Amino acid sequence: METTVSDSPPEHLSLIIDLSPTQWHLSSLDTNPQPLSLRLFISQVLVFLNAHLASRHDNTIAVLVALPGKNVMIYSSSDTIEESDHQSPLDESNTYQPFRAMNSAVVQRIDEELGAQEHGETEAPIGLVGALTKALCHINRLTHPTASANPSIAVPTPPNPRILIFSVSPDLSTAYIPLMNSIFSAQKLKVAIDVCKLYGEDTVFLQQAAHLTGGLYVNPERRDALLQYLAMCFLPSTAIRRVLGMPTQDHVDFRAACFCHKNIIDIGYICSVCLSIFCSPVPVCSTCRTKFPIKTLQRLMLNRPSPLSNGHQRTASPAPQR
Amino acid sequence: MPPRRRDGAYVHNAGTSSESEGFDDIDDGNYGDKRKNKGKGKAKDTGKGSQDKGKGKSKEQAYAWEATYTRSWDTVQEDEGGSLQTAVEDLLARGRRRRLLEPSSAIRRTIIRHLMLLLDLSSSMLDRDLRPSRFDLTLEYSRQFIVEWFDQNPLGQIGIVGMRGGLGERIGDMSGNPQDVLKAISDRRRLQPDGDPSLQNAIDMARGSMSHLPTHSSREILIIYGSLTTCDPGNIHDTLDACINDKIRVSVVSLAAEMKICRELANKTGGVFGVVMNEDHYKELMFELVPPPAQRSASRLTGGSTNFSADLMMMGFPTRLPDTSPLSLCVCHSQLKGEGFLCPRCKAQVCDVPTDCDICGLMIVSSPHLARSYHHLFPVKPYQAVTETGLSPSPKCHGCSHSFPEKPSATGSDPTTADVISPLGRYRCPDCEKDFCADCDVFVHDVLHVCPGCQ
Ligand SMILES: [Zn+2]
Ligand SMILES: [Zn+2]
Ligand SMILES: [Zn+2]
Ligand SMILES: [Zn+2]
Ligand SMILES: [Zn+2]
Ligand SMILES: [Zn+2]
Numbered sequence: 001m002e003t004t005v006s007d008s009p010p011e012h013l014s015l016i017i018d019l020s021p022t023q024w025h026l027s028s029l030d031t032n033p034q035p036l037s038l039r040l041f042i043s044q045v046l047v048f049l050n051a052h053l054a055s056r057h058d059n060t061i062a063v064l065v066a067l068p069g070k071n072v073m074i075y076s077s078s079d080t081i082e083e084s085d086h087q088s089p090l091d092e093s094n095t096y097q098p099f100r101a102m103n104s105a106v107v108q109r110i111d112e113e114l115g116a117q118e119h120g121e122t123e124a125p126i127g128l129v130g131a132l133t134k135a136l137c138h139i140n141r142l143t144h145p146t147a148s149a150n151p152s153i154a155v156p157t158p159p160n161p162r163i164l165i166f167s168v169s170p171d172l173s174t175a176y177i178p179l180m181n182s183i184f185s186a187q188k189l190k191v192a193i194d195v196c197k198l199y200g201e202d203t204v205f206l207q208q209a210a211h212l213t214g215g216l217y218v219n220p221e222r223r224d225a226l227l228q229y230l231a232m233c234f235l236p237s238t239a240i241r242r243v244l245g246m247p248t249q250d251h252v253d254f255r256a257a258c259f260c261h262k263n264i265i266d267i268g269y270i271c272s273v274c275l276s277i278f279c280s281p282v283p284v285c286s287t288c289r290t291k292f293p294i295k296t297l298q299r300l301m302l303n304r305p306s307p308l309s310n311g312h313q314r315t316a317s318p319a320p321q322r
Numbered sequence: 323m324p325p326r327r328r329d330g331a332y333v334h335n336a337g338t339s340s341e342s343e344g345f346d347d348i349d350d351g352n353y354g355d356k357r358k359n360k361g362k363g364k365a366k367d368t369g370k371g372s373q374d375k376g377k378g379k380s381k382e383q384a385y386a387w388e389a390t391y392t393r394s395w396d397t398v399q400e401d402e403g404g405s406l407q408t409a410v411e412d413l414l415a416r417g418r419r420r421r422l423l424e425p426s427s428a429i430r431r432t433i434i435r436h437l438m439l440l441l442d443l444s445s446s447m448l449d450r451d452l453r454p455s456r457f458d459l460t461l462e463y464s465r466q467f468i469v470e471w472f473d474q475n476p477l478g479q480i481g482i483v484g485m486r487g488g489l490g491e492r493i494g495d496m497s498g499n500p501q502d503v504l505k506a507i508s509d510r511r512r513l514q515p516d517g518d519p520s521l522q523n524a525i526d527m528a529r530g531s532m533s534h535l536p537t538h539s540s541r542e543i544l545i546i547y548g549s550l551t552t553c554d555p556g557n558i559h560d561t562l563d564a565c566i567n568d569k570i571r572v573s574v575v576s577l578a579a580e581m582k583i584c585r586e587l588a589n590k591t592g593g594v595f596g597v598v599m600n601e602d603h604y605k606e607l608m609f610e611l612v613p614p615p616a617q618r619s620a621s622r623l624t625g626g627s628t629n630f631s632a633d634l635m636m637m638g639f640p641t642r643l644p645d646t647s648p649l650s651l652c653v654c655h656s657q658l659k660g661e662g663f664l665c666p667r668c669k670a671q672v673c674d675v676p677t678d679c680d681i682c683g684l685m686i687v688s689s690p691h692l693a694r695s696y697h698h699l700f701p702v703k704p705y706q707a708v709t710e711t712g713l714s715p716s717p718k719c720h721g722c723s724h725s726f727p728e729k730p731s732a733t734g735s736d737p738t739t740a741d742v743i744s745p746l747g748r749y750r751c752p753d754c755e756k757d758f759c760a761d762c763d764v765f766v767h768d769v770l771h772v773c774p775g776c777q
Pocket of ligand 2: 271272273274275276285286287288289290
């Protein structure tokens with residue numbers, strides 16, 4: 001561990017877990033080919049996190065959870081964990097204390113957050129993009145240590161950061177612009193965004209996130225072998241991945257969400273002034289108030305593809321005929 | 323570029339401040355030379371002026387164009403303890419004030435831009451008053467400029483024209499691919515400066531290559547000019563009128579001194595004019611032109627490039643095929659390829675985007691390209707410096723989750739920065755009322771463009 005890794009920076013992993021209660025309930029139903037419950041998932045993620053921390057002593061993690069209408073950072077390596085009450089159960093005498101502390105902190109905080117959820121009729125949208133922005137703020141602090149800090153203290157090598165998102169919810173088209181802005185900031189910070197789609201259909205925007213930041217998008221075929229996927233795909237750093245055979249992303253869909261209805265569309269009408277996207281020809285741009293010429297509108301209305309061939313209808317068949 | 327590194331550059335300048343106090347005297351061979359050139363410019367002297375002409379000017383007397391710019395090492399002062407803490411905070415404070423002054427509502431910007439970069443390649447570019455030389459620095463900054471420009475203007479195109487030997491010289495054709503443009507100026511030897519520049523010839527050439535552009539796109543010319551003369555075949559004012567007619571915005575960055583025609587070109591076409599003070603200032607002037615220009619009301623300038631017509635365009639967002647996909651003929655080159663993009667309307671395979679589909683004519687763009695400019699449309703409101711915490715202040719920054727300092731910092735009481743620097747290190751979003759640390763404030767507004775609390 002001394003000679004081989006000391007010249008490369010440590011790895012920082014920010015984990016974002018989508019904790020949508022509805023989606024996790026659906027995921028655990030026995031009607032699924034391989035049901036995956038939240039409990040089972042968390043236990044595998046903890047093993048994965050321990051492996052990440054064990055592979056190098058200065059590796060760090062941060063864990064964020066996205067809940068309906070909310071997101072919180074529940075654990076970070078820089079936190080000091082107060083040794084809490086549950087002392088000395090016999091079965092824990094053989095565990096490595098830092099891992100045990102982290103595991104219990106993560107599990108406890110997830111329980112707290114899920115318990116604090118209100119059981120309303122409808123679920124608010126998942127705060128996944130908010131969690132992503134927080135992860136980026138956190139990474140920005142880690143990789144760009146404050147200049148005004150005391151210069152006499154040697155700044156440790158900034159870690160090599162990446163983000164791993166566990167997604168179970170469908171695309172959040174309402175957060176399209178914030179998500180894209182986050183992706184571009186991740187590019188600037190040189191942060192790879194990995195996505196592990198655990199349940200439900202592929203999400204177009206997270207696919208784009210992984211593609212644009214050089215991360216992996218993995219939709220495990222065998223969810224019962226999740227830990228295997230985690231260890232093989234997401235444990236190696238981005239540098240090591242280049243020499244390993246990694247699952248490549250199949251088609252990447254560059255569809256966007258229209259500004260007017262937040263529909264995901266593949267053919268849109270773009271304002272030449274501000275590049276706002278609309279799903280149908282509009283006389284006035286709602287973003288920049290530009291009025292479009294009547295002639296253009298008439299021409300576009302005539303050429304317009306039938307509404308059925310546009311938008312959501314194609315989501316079910318992403319692989320086009322070739 | 324992350325803002326932190328820029329701060330680092332300032333700090334670096336600050337570190338050398340004690341040596342640079344006597345800069346004029348010590349490094350006379352270089353700096354005095356620059357002054358000499360400026361003296362020449364003021365006097366509109368065309369020949370190689372004598373050394374004492376520049377020396378004759380009082381060194382303390384600032385030229386008009388110098389007055390507007392303060393050198394970063396002049397502004398940075400060490401505090402009593404010899405620390406740069408106050409200086410750094412002062413710089414942060416200025417950044418914050420600038421942000422507060424910016425309009426927070428969405429302003430109309432020109433997104434589809436066409437820029438001709440006119441590089442002076444005359445012998446005056448061999449001058450070494452900018453290190454390593456005007457020519458090398460210009461090439462280096464041009465490269466950075468092109469990368470940054472395409473980053474912020476993904477649907478834009480850049481062409482390059484050189485000015486040397488009294489002629490305009492086409493160096494790079496108008497292209498939307500940054501690699502093509504960078505390649506055009508990659509060969510330093512091919513661009514070796516020589517002879518005199520001709521503004522008129524170069525502008526006319528640039529104008530010619532932009533004549534075919536659609537009306538909803540902007541036309542801009544950026545001139546990097548090191549010379550103080552121009553040798554033109556005709557009346558340059560005719561060219562100026564033609565630019566006004568064609569609604570071309572001409573901006574000039576002069577490396578030597580102010581020339582009347584250059585300022586006139588910029589002023590009458592709605593462009594920007596600036597004279598370079600030093601290397602950093604050069605970059606600042608050039609990079610001011612990177613963000614898409616706000617569309618000013620057409621009344622400000624009669625000939626501005628502002629009143630072009632807007633339009634609604636139909637565009638398709640393709641599906642990208644990996645290179646492992648089965649081979650198929652592309653419609654653009656008729657080659658068997660795996661990699662490519664599928665037109666969403668006719669499913670034809672094209673090699674690269676943005677392009678027009680050769681089969682159905684649909685304009686195919688990748689949506690992330692469009693999305694790069696959206697932060698201009700929906701900027702994050704500036705955060706307010708918090709001076710007093712409420713009853714139960716949040717213990718941690720809402721962005722990075724770092725703890726806020728327990729007690730106010732001592733330096734924060736500085737009255738000059740008190741309006742924008744929070745003594746508590748807290749900056750509050752006016753919308754979600756969450757508190758953020760100073761680092762996150764800068765990061766959110768300069769890079770992220772999303773408020774983590776409002777999401
Ligand atoms: Zn719509
Ligand atoms: Zn618009
Ligand atoms: Zn082709
Ligand atoms: Zn087509
Ligand atoms: Zn912060
Ligand atoms: Zn906010």
